[in-house]
Amino acid sequence: MFIPGIIISALTFPGVIVHELAHQLYCRALKVPVFKVVYFQMENPVGYVLHEKPKSLLHSALICLGPFMINTLLGFLIALPSAIQYNLGAGMNILDYAMVYLGVSIAMHAFPSTGDASALWQAAKEDDRPWFTKVIVLPIIGFIYLGALGSFFWLDLIYGIAIAVGLPWMVLQWAA
Template sequence: MFIPGPVISAITFPGVIVHELAHQLFCRLYKVPVFKVVYFQFGNPAGYVLHEAPANKWQSIMISIGPFFLNTILGALIALPAALSTYNIDHSGFLEYLLMYLGVSIAMHAFPSTGDASSIWRALNDKDTNLFVKAVGFPIVGLIYLGAIGSFFWLDLLYGIGVAIELPKLIISHFV
């Protein structure tokens, strides 16, 4: 089933907002000036962060992949209380389903965009980028593009469900 990206972004807008917030947060962490942030808009891209180019190439990579860390962790943490309740489905209510929706929508936007991959690619192709950063960065770019292809086959949704629903259930099953 094909659903246009802007429709998915509109339905899962909390994930888009957290994705852009993660870019902004990593910019602040590395003291990289931010010029403009659009947390959500209808269209393509659904959000973006314009910032100064980091002086350090490693920082450029981390700013680009920051959403992977923040969205994954936040998606799992938000859904965890709902997973506690829904472990026994009879005790689920509106709040639990809302937390699951938020967790899945946030986690499914963890994958960096192809725009993020392009940013990393430009940093890596700079003549002063050291070999270690290139050795780490080029595979990251490849993984980002594979994730973009996978999102056509709902890989991002499957990731969101895995992080926000299955991972908390797995954790809970070990303690219950």
């Protein structure tokens, strides 16, 4: 079943907002000036961060991958208390379901976009460092494009569920 990306983004808008916020936070942490941030809009792209060109290829990679790290961690941490409560036998209430939705929504937007991959590719092409430093970045770019292709097959949703439902369950099973 095909559902347009804009509808999915609207249903999971908290994840889009956190994705763009993660880009912005990495820009700030790396002292890369940010010109404009659109956290969410009902058009393509649904969100973006315009910033100055980073000083190095490493900074470009960190800004690109920031949402993967932040959205994954936050999606897990938001859903974890609900998993703990469920695991203790207390069941789940409406707030728990909302927290799991929020965790899945945030985690499913962890993958960098093709726009992020394009920016990283451009940074790699323009970088004047030796070729072997660029070779390190090329697999990252490839994985980003594979993730974008995988979203056609709901890989992003599967990832979100794995992080916000599966991972807390595994951690609690391990801790028991």
